[in-house]
Amino acid sequence: MIKQSKIIILSGPSGSGKTTISNYLISKIPNLKLSISCTTRKIRKNEKNGKDYFFISKKIFKSKIKKNQFLEWEEVYNNIFYGTLKNEINNLLKKKKYILFDIDVKGSINLKKLYKNESISIFILTNSKKILKNRLINRKLNNYKEIKIRLEKVKKENNYSNLFDFIILNEKLEKTKNKIFNIVYNFIKN
Numbered sequence: 001m002i003k004q005s006k007i008i009i010l011s012g013p014s015g016s017g018k019t020t021i022s023n024y025l026i027s028k029i030p031n032l033k034l035s036i037s038c039t040t041r042k043i044r045k046n047e048k049n050g051k052d053y054f055f056i057s058k059k060i061f062k063s064k065i066k067k068n069q070f071l072e073w074e075e076v077y078n079n080i081f082y083g084t085l086k087n088e089i090n091n092l093l094k095k096k097k098y099i100l101f102d103i104d105v106k107g108s109i110n111l112k113k114l115y116k117n118e119s120i121s122i123f124i125l126t127n128s129k130k131i132l133k134n135r136l137i138n139r140k141l142n143n144y145k146e147i148k149i150r151l152e153k154v155k156k157e158n159n160y161s162n163l164f165d166f167i168i169l170n171e172k173l174e175k176t177k178n179k180i181f182n183i184v185y186n187f188i189k190n
Helices: 018-028 058-066 086-094 105-114 129-138 144-158 173-189
Strands: 007-011 032-034 070-077 080-085 098-102 119-125 166-169
Touching: 007 018, 007 105, 007 173, 018 032, 018 098, 018 173, 058 070, 058 080, 070 086, 070 105, 080 086, 080 105, 086 098, 098 105, 105 119, 119 173, 129 144, 166 173
Parallel strands: 007 098, 007 119, 032 098, 119 166
Antiparallel strands: 070 080
């Protein structure tokens, strides 16, 4: 079993600001390290294997499932899997790091069950689907079909928000970053 530590879990719909907020937290909090997930999706422009994700084939991913190498995993989109490797988390724990997860909603819920007292979970909301759609279009990472699929998931994902320790509305990014920083900082220091 994996040793317990302070775990910070960020989640919310695609385009809610998770990655931007994660990067901010990592830049401001010493010893906070991002858990790098595995995925079977295609690598995007400007992404690096081993830094943003571990990009692996479905065959390798499914082999790792059978070998029980994931702490949590999920088929987030049709035939696109994401998961957290146990050995990645063990390596961070050995280095005495706080661990930040920027993951999908169901993965977050599974992690919260594993690390009840050692974790804090934060769900990031936006005002509307229109704002999310504009963010997804503006970041130019997904085609129209992918954006449509991501937007269809929003209602389902928002239905799980009550299972999180905090729900933060991301209206103004700077205020949101500071609010989440204060929550995380207070959690780590206690």
